Amino acid sequence: MEVTVKENQLFVVLSISEVSSSSSTLFTKDEPVFARFGSGSGVPELRFGQEFESSTDVVIDLRTAQLFKLGPAESLCVSGAVEDNKEFIGVNVVKFVAVILKYYGIDFGSPLPNGAVSTSKSKFDEKIEASSAKMYFHYYGQLLHQQNMLQDFVRTGTYYAAVIENRADFLGRVVVDVGAGSGILSLFAAQAGAKHVYAIEASEMAEYAKKLIAGNPSLNGRITVIKGKVEEVELPVKADILISEPMVLPSLGALLFSHHKVDTLLFSRIHMAPFSDEYLYMEIANKAIFWQQQSYFGVDLTPLQRSAYEGYFSQPVVDAFDPRLLVAPAISHVINFNSIKEEDLYEIEIPLKFTCSVSTRIHGLACWFDVLFNGSTVPRWLTTAPGAPTTHWYQLRCVLSQPLYVMPGQEITGHLRLVSHKAQSYTIYLTLLATVGDMLQTSSGKLDLKEPYYRVSQPQAYSLAQDQQPTQLLQTQDILTQSLDQDGSVPVQQPSPNSGAELHSL
Numbered sequence: 001m002e003v004t005v006k007e008n009q010l011f012v013v014l015s016i017s018e019v020s021s022s023s024s025t026l027f028t029k030d031e032p033v034f035a036r037f038g039s040g041s042g043v044p045e046l047r048f049g050q051e052f053e054s055s056t057d058v059v060i061d062l063r064t065a066q067l068f069k070l071g072p073a074e075s076l077c078v079s080g081a082v083e084d085n086k087e088f089i090g091v092n093v094v095k096f097v098a099v100i101l102k103y104y105g106i107d108f109g110s111p112l113p114n115g116a117v118s119t120s121k122s123k124f125d126e127k128i129e130a131s132s133a134k135m136y137f138h139y140y141g142q143l144l145h146q147q148n149m150l151q152d153f154v155r156t157g158t159y160y161a162a163v164i165e166n167r168a169d170f171l172g173r174v175v176v177d178v179g180a181g182s183g184i185l186s187l188f189a190a191q192a193g194a195k196h197v198y199a200i201e202a203s204e205m206a207e208y209a210k211k212l213i214a215g216n217p218s219l220n221g222r223i224t225v226i227k228g229k230v231e232e233v234e235l236p237v238k239a240d241i242l243i244s245e246p247m248v249l250p251s252l253g254a255l256l257f258s259h260h261k262v263d264t265l266l267f268s269r270i271h272m273a274p275f276s277d278e279y280l281y282m283e284i285a286n287k288a289i290f291w292q293q294q295s296y297f298g299v300d301l302t303p304l305q306r307s308a309y310e311g312y313f314s315q316p317v318v319d320a321f322d323p324r325l326l327v328a329p330a331i332s333h334v335i336n337f338n339s340i341k342e343e344d345l346y347e348i349e350i351p352l353k354f355t356c357s358v359s360t361r362i363h364g365l366a367c368w369f370d371v372l373f374n375g376s377t378v379p380r381w382l383t384t385a386p387g388a389p390t391t392h393w394y395q396l397r398c399v400l401s402q403p404l405y406v407m408p409g410q411e412i413t414g415h416l417r418l419v420s421h422k423a424q425s426y427t428i429y430l431t432l433l434a435t436v437g438d439m440l441q442t443s444s445g446k447l448d449l450k451e452p453y454y455r456v457s458q459p460q461a462y463s464l465a466q467d468q469q470p471t472q473l474l475q476t477q478d479i480l481t482q483s484l485d486q487d488g489s490v491p492v493q494q495p496s497p498n499s500g501a502e503l504h505s506l
């Protein structure tokens with residue numbers, strides 16, 4: 001390629017992709033990185049670093065690189081290979097570098113030819129809308145949201161037990177933590193004797209994870225935090241074990257089988273049962289009453305009444321409900337993470353068939369999930385069932401605008417279809433059918449998992465034994481239950497838009 005730039009022209013680097021994501025200490029964060037054109041090595045080059053001609057400079061061969069002019073003073077330099085076989089703190093070969101440069105002077109020299117902007121996107125960019133990804137990673141970049149997950153003791157305690165009680169699976173192994181967040185699972189894996197853990201996290205939380213890990217010096221040396229999207233990160237070595245919280249389908253869960261094919265031992269079951277809940281139904285239906293007003297400051301709101309009504313019924317409800325609201329034994333759909341293909345999660349179709357146990361009005365379908373961590377020493381189940389200790393996922397209910405009347409022994413059929421969309425969630429299509437005499441009743445709904453209605457109520461009394469909790473956590477759980485009794489407050493954290501979206505993802 002031809003580049004007409006002045007020798008030693010100095011640019012300041014606005015962003016460097018890949019180099020910074022694959023190597024955390026290549027450049028000091030607080031110092032600016034400069035780029036300079038030159039031919040010091042005998043070929044036209046773009047050299048960038050923090051000191052003048054230092055050994056840590058990254059040098060791009062301009063005969064193979066491409067330059068794109070972004071604006072009067074901003075250019076993008078894309079290189080396909082940088083110093084092959086060079087190792088940056090154990091991360092092999094920086095294969096691809098994109099640098100945005102801002103000229104540091106007045107004269108830009110001869111203008112660079114404008115290049116066509118590359119359309120090659122990573123798998124993540126193909127799957128996920130940019131605006132959704134931005135919000136998603138902004139959310140997870142905040143400590144309060146990681147805390148929300150961490151202080152879900154049922155969840156974190158089960159993960160802790162699943163790792164620590166299965167030390168044999170971790171001892172001396174290389175582990176990759178996909179979507180590491182605060183790094184908690186990486187720390188657990190290191191506690192369990194992992195040889196090395198690569199903690200991949202795309203959000204700003206990666207910086208906090210580094211801080212947390214650095215503050216635990218006994219484990220620090222065995223964990224490397226890699227800031228980046230798992231779809232775009234290459235590990236220096238093949239991992240033996242993958243750990244992750246996969247309840248962020250389709251954004252993370254799908255990756256577990258496609259991207260890093262390792263010995264994951266994981267099962268998940270989605271449970272579903274019809275429920276009857278007049279209060280919930282009325283509550284939702286009444287929300288649209290506002291739009292019944294014919295003279296709201298002189299304005300007739302009724303043209304939007306139907307849309308508002310449909311809008312409220314398109315929101316899946318998130319709360320911890322009393323299992324006595326279920327009117328038929330639950331059925332389940334198994335997701336086997338060992339054998340499933342990524343595509344299988346893009347659209348999940350579940351046929352429904354229940355036998356009703358009471359005479360009632362059915363208002364919709366309740367869903368929750370269990371996950372099995374099938375460690376070789378102690379298998380562990382995490383359940384989010386109604387009546388079990390409440391988790392930050394609570395349960396999910398799809399409420400239909402048209403209830404069905406049913407009798408004891410009557411069969412209810414239908415189907416649930418989950419279709420993933422680019423905003424990191426699913427559209428839910430639910431149909432329930434019941435025949436009374438000669439009359440077929442059908443009720444259908446379309447709901448958006450990304451827009452749930454958080455109707456979190458008091459957690460239910462713990463009716464299931466928590467024999468899977470480590471002792472220490474059991475005690476903590478007791479304390480929490482006591483404090484609930486004493487002051488009536490809810491110790492379980494409130495969910496937030498995206499944590500709920502995770503719940504719905506399963």
Ligand SMILES: C[S@@+](CC[C@H](N)C(=O)[O-])C[C@H]1O[C@@H](n2cnc3c(N)ncnc32)[C@H](O)[C@@H]1O
Nearest residue numbers: 140149179180181200201202203228229230245
């Ligand atoms: C549900 S949180 C779990 C965090 C942590 N593993 C834990 O158990 O507390 C999922 C994390 O995965 C990260 N994440 C989601 N998709 C990712 C991707 N494609 N690449 C890297 N990180 C991702 C999010 O930013 C978030 O911090």
